[in-house]
Amino acid sequence: MHMDEKCVPVTSPRAAVLAGLGAALPQRVVDNADISQFIDTDDRWIRSRTGITSRHWVRKGTATGDLAVEAGSAALKSAGSCTVDMLILATSTPNNTMPATAPEVAHRLGLGNIPAFDVSVACAGFIYGLANGAHAIVSGFVDRALVIGADIWSNRLDYADRATAILFGDGAGAAVLRSGSEAENGVFREFDLGSDGSLKDLAVLADGGSRQRASEYAPRHGEDCLAMQGKGIFVHAVNRMSESSRDLLKKVGWEAEDVGWVVAHQANARILNTVADVLGVDRERLIIHLDRVGNTSAASIPLALTDAASSGRLASGDRVLLTAFGGGLSWGSAVVRWPDIEVSPVVVARDL
Numbered sequence: 198m199h200m201d202e203k204c205v206p207v208t209s210p211r212a213a214v215l216a217g218l219g220a221a222l223p224q225r226v227v228d229n230a231d232i233s234q235f236i237d238t239d240d241r242w243i244r245s246r247t248g249i250t251s252r253h254w255v256r257k258g259t260a261t262g263d264l265a266v267e268a269g270s271a272a273l274k275s276a277g278s279c280t281v282d283m284l285i286l287a288t289s290t291p292n293n294t295m296p297a298t299a300p301e302v303a304h305r306l307g308l309g310n311i312p313a314f315d316v317s318v319a320c321a322g323f324i325y326g327l328a329n330g331a332h333a334i335v336s337g338f339v340d341r342a343l344v345i346g347a348d349i350w351s352n353r354l355d356y357a358d359r360a361t362a363i364l365f366g367d368g369a370g371a372a373v374l375r376s377g378s379e380a381e382n383g384v385f386r387e388f389d390l391g392s393d394g395s396l397k398d399l400a401v402l403a404d405g406g407s408r409q410r411a412s413e414y415a416p417r418h419g420e421d422c423l424a425m426q427g428k429g430i431f432v433h434a435v436n437r438m439s440e441s442s443r444d445l446l447k448k449v450g451w452e453a454e455d456v457g458w459v460v461a462h463q464a465n466a467r468i469l470n471t472v473a474d475v476l477g478v479d480r481e482r483l484i485i486h487l488d489r490v491g492n493t494s495a496a497s498i499p500l501a502l503t504d505a506a507s508s509g510r511l512a513s514g515d516r517v518l519l520t521a522f523g524g525g526l527s528w529g530s531a532v533v534r535w536p537d538i539e540v541s542p543v544v545v546a547r548d549l
Contacts, residue, residue, distance in 0.1 A: 213331035214377035219271025220503035248466025252366030252491030254351035268369035282339035287322025319523030322495035346495035366491030370499020383536025462521035463487035
């Protein structure tokens with residue numbers, strides 16, 4: 198070794214570390230008895246098939262960006278800083294088709310003229326957003342990033358369609374990432390992402406896209422509502438989340454018994470339980486939040502994390518597996534050692 202080589206300091210590679218977390222729900226609670234007023238079902242049927250007892254729906258006049266601002270503000274408070282260099286908003290229900298909703302959210306949060314953009318990957322959007330934010334930090338492009346998942350589906354549902362009307366709730370969740378070292382708790386070590394466009398028709402919202410306009414300018418009845426093929430979604434959700442999780446655990450050298458908690462996209466309880474069984478993870482290690490909020494799409498994972506962290510279920514150093522599946526088809530997984538951060542309970546916004 199040359200003499201000058203001894204003088205070169207050894208530095209750890211940059212890493213993306215979870216620094217803050219927050220989430221928000223609208224005030225209105227819609228329970229299964231309320232749902233049964235307009236669709237042929239009852240509480241027992243819904244709970245047995247989905248695990249959902251209630252969900253939150255926005256009042257008229259509330260947009261996705263409104264929920265995103267509430268969640269983003271809570272995450273920034275948790276992180277102890279109102280400064281970030283990038284905002285990524287994962288949503289399939291933006292305020293408008295154009296412009297993107299993220300710049301408005303950044304403006305309302307007082308973040309200045311930072312880069313801000315939307316990611317539309319349905320229910321896998323938050324994981325995709327985390328991956329984008331983490332890689333922007335690792336590359337040195339930014340030092341801090343705010344990632345928000347937010348969706349409002351209550352006004353895009355066909356209330357005569359039992360396959361969708363019972364499932365979805367509105368909400369938003371957010372995380373602040375900062376630059377740090379790989380040795381820290383809170384570091385996102387690896388991600389696994391994937392998609393399969395050949396199965397795009399399993400979950401579709403046709404309204405507003407160029408495909409619809411290319412065939413018929415005036416929307417046909419029902420095209421402004423979400424349509425899903427439930428059986429196909431179930432099978433592919435289980436398979437893709439399980440495969441993605443296995444691949445990621447292998448990549449980072451974790452065994453199933455090493456995982457302290459699994460936070461999967463909160464689609465329905467049967468999917469969550471089946472994924473845990475396939476992975477060989479005890480169901481007791483599943484974080485389940487959908488019973489109170491339903492399927493909140495891109496918001497579901499940060500909402501579940503915020504609820505679990507604020508209630509003390511997540512402890513510093515816990516190994517946490519995140520995995521999600523959404524329309525597209527799209528899927529993704531991430532792993533994190535839980536950091537020592539202050540997280541407040543989910544905000545219930547009275548004016549939303």
